[in-house]
Amino acid sequence: MDRLFGGSTEMSSERLLELDEFCGPDQITLGRLADVFENSSVLLAPYSEATLNRAFWDLGSNVFPAVGDESIDWALRQRVIRSFEFLFRDLFAVRCWPVLGHLNEEGSPLNSACYMWWDFDCWYSAPSSALLTVMRSTLDIDNVACQESALHGLGHWYDRQHPEEVERIIDEFLGRGQNLRSELRQYAQAARAGLVM
DSSP states (O other): OHHHHSSOSSOOHHHHHHHHHHSOSSHHHHHHHHHHHHTHHHHTTTSOHHHHHHHHHHHHHHTGGGGGOTTSOHHHHHHHHHHHHHHIIIIIHHHSOSOOGGGTOOOOTHHHHHHHGGGOGGGGGSOHHHHHHHHHHHTTSSOHHHHHHHHHHHHHHHTTTOHHHHHHHHHHHHTTOOOOOHHHHHHHHHHHTTOOO
16 A cells, blocks of 8 residues: 555656556456545555545556456446545545635645546546446535535536436535535536536
8 A cells, every 4th residue: 555655746657657567457456446445544544645646646547447447347346436435435525625626725635636536537438327326425425625526527427428317416415405605506506517627
């Protein structure tokens, strides 16, 4: 774990090559990541927000595309996707500041990966229904950074042939009557129409 989550906070081609050597996009790596994400509050506690942020971005480039690899057992890929719920609830919700990324509000370095989680290109080959389920559950987390991340992802999935499902999920979120920041409510309305960047 130290090789992945304890490394540099800087992106470099050497780091990505090293990542390929010990953390390939395969079944073994996905199993290990699911274990880590399901226990993120304990296993990732020693690492700084900046190193975690860098590791998540690196995984998005090198490893996460395996979630869409149909040669890997679906049960394992589904477990990894479901483990994102633990990651958001137990790590991002605890260690990310409750700020809005689309407004460039300053937060923890980890806020970057949280906000852009669903923007990693690697998810586009993964089964949408499983990802939408996680985005929906992330809206239940009481941290605006996590809610904004889910809305950001839903806004992108609107254009992926899922407009009715995205509208339904966001309408449920807005219909709960919770006291949302007006900026988050406006962002939800934009996401409902697929108007996120």
